[in-house]
Amino acid sequence: MGNRKTSWLGAAVPVAVLALTLTACGGGGGDGKGEAKGSTSKLQEDKPSSREMATGESATSAFKEDDGKITYDVLAQKVDVGTEADTKKMVDDPAKAKGFVPAVAHVKYTNKGGGVVASYPSVGDNVEIYADGRRGTILIGAADDAPGCESDTDIENWKKGASHVLCETYMVPKGTKELAVHWSAEDDGEPYVWTFKTS
Secondary structure, X not given: OOOHHHOOOOOOHHHOEXXXXXXXXXXXXHHOOOOOOOOOOHHHHHOOOOEEEOOOOOEEEEEEEOOEEEEEEEEEEEEEEOOHHHHHHHOOOHHHHOOXXXXXXEEEEEEEEOOOEEEOOOHHHHEEEEEOOEEOEEEEOOOOOOOOOEOHHHOEXXXXXXXXXXXXEEXXXXXXXXXXXXXXXXXXXXXXXXXXXXX
C-alpha cells in the first residue's frame, strides 16, 4: 500500500477505465479537419470547424451548468505525456494498450460571471485530446490525482473570479509529435483548439 503513489499519475490508477475504442474516429463526417483559416469563403466563416488558439491564449464562452449559464475563461495550459510503463500500471489489460502512452491535458477554468457553481462543475467534461490529428482514447478516472489537477467532486461554491485546473487523460500512440486539446461548450459544438508539440 505504501508505494502506490510512485506513479506520476497518482493513486487513482486502479479505478481508471480505458474506454477502449482505440482511435475509433472513422465514424462519420462531423470532425472534419477543415483548415479554413485562410479561406475567403464567407459561408466558411459562419461555421468554423474549430477555433485555433495560440499558446497561452484563453477562450471565453458561456457554459450551461446545473446552477445556470456560467461564463468561463478556458485555457489549455499543457499536456503531460507518460510512458508505456505508466500505461501498464493504469489499465486492466496492458496488451490492449500496447504502443500507447497516457496524455494528461491540464485545463484552467476561471468563472467570469453568471453565478456560483455550488458543486460538481461539468465544464471540464468536454475536453478531448487529438494525437497527430486523430482522437485519442479517453482513460476514465485517471486524471483526478495527477500532479497539478483538481477533482471536480472537490469543488464547491465556485465564485466569480476563482480558477480551477481540471484534467482529462487520454491514451495516445507512443511517438506522437503533436497533441491538440479540444474544448467546446457543447458536446457537438465547434471546439477551441490548443496545439502542443511533443518534441
